[in-house]
Amino acid sequence: MTDPQIERKLIEIMRVISESDKPIGARNIADELQNRGYNLGERAVRYHLRILDERGFTEKHGYNGRTITTSGRKELDDALIGDRLDFVITRIEELIYKTDYDPFSKKGNVIVNLSTVDKDDFDNAIDVMKYASSGDISISPNIKIFEEDSDPRVYVPPGCVNIATVCSITFDGLLLKSGIPIKPAYGGIIEMEHNDPVQFLDMISYSGTSIDPVKIFMMRHETSVLDVLDTGNGRILANMRNIPSSAIDKTKEVLKYLEDSGIGGVLSIGDSSDAMVGAPVEEGMAGILVAVGVNLVAAVEEAGIPVATSPVSMVLDYSEMSKL
Amino acid sequence: MINKPHRVQFTSSRIEDLMFRTTFDPVAMAGDVIVNLSLIKGEDLESILEVYALAIRSGLSVSPFLKIIKGGESIGDFRISKGDVGIATVCSITIDGVLLKGGVMINPKLGGVVQIKNGHPVRFTDVVTYVSTTIDPLEVLMSQDVTSVTQMLRTGSGKILANLREAPLVARDDLDHILSDMLDAGISGIMEVGEPNSRVLDVPVERDHLGVVVIGGTNPMAMAKEQGFEVRTNAMSTLIDIDEMKHVDDFV
Numbered sequence: 001m002t003d004p005q006i007e008r009k010l011i012e013i014m015r016v017i018s019e020s021d022k023p024i025g026a027r028n029i030a031d032e033l034q035n036r037g038y039n040l041g042e043r044a045v046r047y048h049l050r051i052l053d054e055r056g057f058t059e060k061h062g063y064n065g066r067t068i069t070t071s072g073r074k075e076l077d078d079a080l081i082g083d084r085l086d087f088v089i090t091r092i093e094e095l096i097y098k099t100d101y102d103p104f105s106k107k108g109n110v111i112v113n114l115s116t117v118d119k120d121d122f123d124n125a126i127d128v129m130k131y132a133s134s135g136d137i138s139i140s141p142n143i144k145i146f147e148e149d150s151d152p153r154v155y156v157p158p159g160c161v162n163i164a165t166v167c168s169i170t171f172d173g174l175l176l177k178s179g180i181p182i183k184p185a186y187g188g189i190i191e192m193e194h195n196d197p198v199q200f201l202d203m204i205s206y207s208g209t210s211i212d213p214v215k216i217f218m219m220r221h222e223t224s225v226l227d228v229l230d231t232g233n234g235r236i237l238a239n240m241r242n243i244p245s246s247a248i249d250k251t252k253e254v255l256k257y258l259e260d261s262g263i264g265g266v267l268s269i270g271d272s273s274d275a276m277v278g279a280p281v282e283e284g285m286a287g288i289l290v291a292v293g294v295n296l297v298a299a300v301e302e303a304g305i306p307v308a309t310s311p312v313s314m315v316l317d318y319s320e321m322s323k324l
Numbered sequence: 325m326i327n328k329p330h331r332v333q334f335t336s337s338r339i340e341d342l343m344f345r346t347t348f349d350p351v352a353m354a355g356d357v358i359v360n361l362s363l364i365k366g367e368d369l370e371s372i373l374e375v376y377a378l379a380i381r382s383g384l385s386v387s388p389f390l391k392i393i394k395g396g397e398s399i400g401d402f403r404i405s406k407g408d409v410g411i412a413t414v415c416s417i418t419i420d421g422v423l424l425k426g427g428v429m430i431n432p433k434l435g436g437v438v439q440i441k442n443g444h445p446v447r448f449t450d451v452v453t454y455v456s457t458t459i460d461p462l463e464v465l466m467s468q469d470v471t472s473v474t475q476m477l478r479t480g481s482g483k484i485l486a487n488l489r490e491a492p493l494v495a496r497d498d499l500d501h502i503l504s505d506m507l508d509a510g511i512s513g514i515m516e517v518g519e520p521n522s523r524v525l526d527v528p529v530e531r532d533h534l535g536v537v538v539i540g541g542t543n544p545m546a547m548a549k550e551q552g553f554e555v556r557t558n559a560m561s562t563l564i565d566i567d568e569m570k571h572v573d574d575f576v
Binding site: 274 | 328329330331332434436439447448449450451452453455456457458459464465467468469470523526527528
C-alpha cells in the first residue's frame with residue numbers, strides 16, 4: 001500500500017476529475033486542489049496523474065486533459081474508509097447549506113432523494129406513490145421525473161427513470177437558515193399505531209457509518225407503509241434530529257410555515273425519550289421526529305416493484321417539482 | 325399494544341453485556357462462548373451445511389465449531405419454530421470477551437466489509453460502528469449487497485465481513501499471549517493485528533492503541549445468502565458452552 005499522504009492526494013485528484021463534466025488538465029486540477037486546501041503545484045499534479053494512469057484509474061485525452069475510468073470511480077467508492085466514516089454526515093452538511101427554500105414563494109432549493117425504476121414499471125410506481133402520498137407518512141407529494149439524458153445533473157441508467165422525492169433533511173436545512181443549531185441524529189424504523197408513532201424498532205446514527213442509514217433500512221425491506229396507509233398500523237421509516245430545548249417555539253413556528261406551504265411529515269417534537277419513541281435525547285435538547293420522504297418509495301417496493309434509492313442525493317428547486 | 329416506549333439499545337451496550345458473560349477459557353477449552361444463530365428452512369440444512377463447511381475450512385469463520393438446533397428446541401431464551409433449523413456458530417466477540425477476562429481493556433469498535441486481493445486483506449471499504457447502530461453492523465452490511473464471499477473463495481479476491489477492536493498499547497504482550505492461546509484452541513479468525521498508532525486496513529486507531537481485525541463469524545451466512553438460500557440471522561444472540569458444539573467435520 002502506498003504512503004497514506006500520497007494516497008490522499010491521489011484520491012483528491014480523482015475526486016476533482018470525477019466532478020468535472022469534461023476532461024480536465026493538470027493546471028485546472030492544481031487550482032481546484034488549492035481551493036480545497038491542498039498545496040500541490042502543477043508539476044506535482046502531473047506526477048500524481050501518471051501514477052493514476054498507470055493504475056488505470058484515469059485516462060488521458062490528448063491535450064484536453066483527463067477523465068476518470070470506471071475502475072477509478074470504483075476506487076473512489078472504496079478508498080479512504082477513515083474519511084468516509086463520517087462522510088454521510090459531511091455530505092449531508094453540504095446539502096443542508098445549499099437549502100434555501102422559501103415557504104412563502106414556494107421557491108428555492110429543497111434536498112431530494114433519487115429513486116431509479118425501470119421504464120416499464122414507471123406507471124405502476126407512480127400510481128402507488130400517488131396513493132401513498134394521500135397519507136401522512138411522507139413529506140411532500142411533489143416529485144420530479146428525470147428521463148435518460150433529460151438533465152445533465154442526473155445520471156439515469158439506460159431503460160430507467162429517476163424519480164426525485166423531497167428528503168426529510170430539507171427540514172434541517174430550513175431550520176438552520178432560521179438560526180436554529182441542528183444536526184440529523186438517527187434514521188430508523190418506527191412502529192405506528194393508529195397513525196401515531198409508538199416505538200423505534202431499530203435505528204442507526206448518521207455519524208459512524210459509511211452507508212446512509214435510511215438507505216440501509218430501505219434495503220432491509222422491513223417497512224409496511226401500505227399497511228399503515230390501510231389500517232394506521234405498521235412500520236415506516238423516520239429520522240430524528242436534535243435542537244436545543246430553548247429553540248422549540250421558534251422551530252414550531254418555522255415548521256408551521258412549512259406545513260402551510262405543503263411540506264409536512266413531522267411526527268413529533270419533544271425533549272424526552274418518550275416523545276422520541278425510544279430514541280435517546282440528551283439533557284437540554286429536544287428531538288424532532290420526521291417521516292422520511294422515501295416512505296413513498298418504500299411503498300412502491302412493497303408493491304413488488306424493484307427500486308434503487310439513494311437518499312439525500314442533491315438539491316433541486318421546489319418550483320421544478322410537480323404534484324403527483 | 326405498546327404503552328410506553330422503551331429506550332432502544334445500541335449494539336455497543338449489548339456487546340459489553342455479552343463480553344461480561346463470556347467464561348470461555350482457551351487453555352482448558354471450556355466455558356461459554358458467544359454465538360451467532362442462523363435460522364434456515366429444515367429442507368435446506370444439508371446444502372447450507374455444505375456451504376458453511378466450505379467457508380469454515382477456508383478459514384472464513386471464527387472457529388470450526390457449530391451446533392445444530394432442531395425445530396421445537398431452544399437455545400438461550402430463543403425457541404426455534406417447527407420446520408426451521410438453527411445453526412449456532414462462534415461469534416467473533418467471544419475473542420473480546422476472553423481478552424477482557426484476561427485483563428486487556430478491549431474496545432470493540434466497528435464491523436465492516438474488507439476487500440481481499442489475491443488472498444491478502446487490503447482495506448475496509450464500508451463500515452458501521454457499534455455505538456451508532458441497534459442492529460449488528462455485520463447483519464446490516466449483509467443486507468446491502470456489498471459482500472462477495474463466494475467470489476473471494478473462488479478467485480482469491482472479493483469482499484468479506486470482518487470487525488475491528490482497539491487494544492491499548494501497554495497490554496500488547498497479554499494480547500499476543502491470549503490470541504495465541506485462542507489460536508491453539510481453534511478460535512482462529514484473526515485477520516490482522518495492526519502496529520500501534522497506525523491505521524489498520526485503512527481505519528485509523530486511537531493514540532497509543534493498536535487495532536485487531538477478526539473475520540466475522542457471519543461470513544458463512546453471507547455466503548449462503550449470496551447463493552440464494554434464505555438465512556435469517558440473529559447475530560450475537562446468546563452464549564452456550566463450547567462442549568455443546570462440535571467440529572464441522574462431524575456434520576459433513
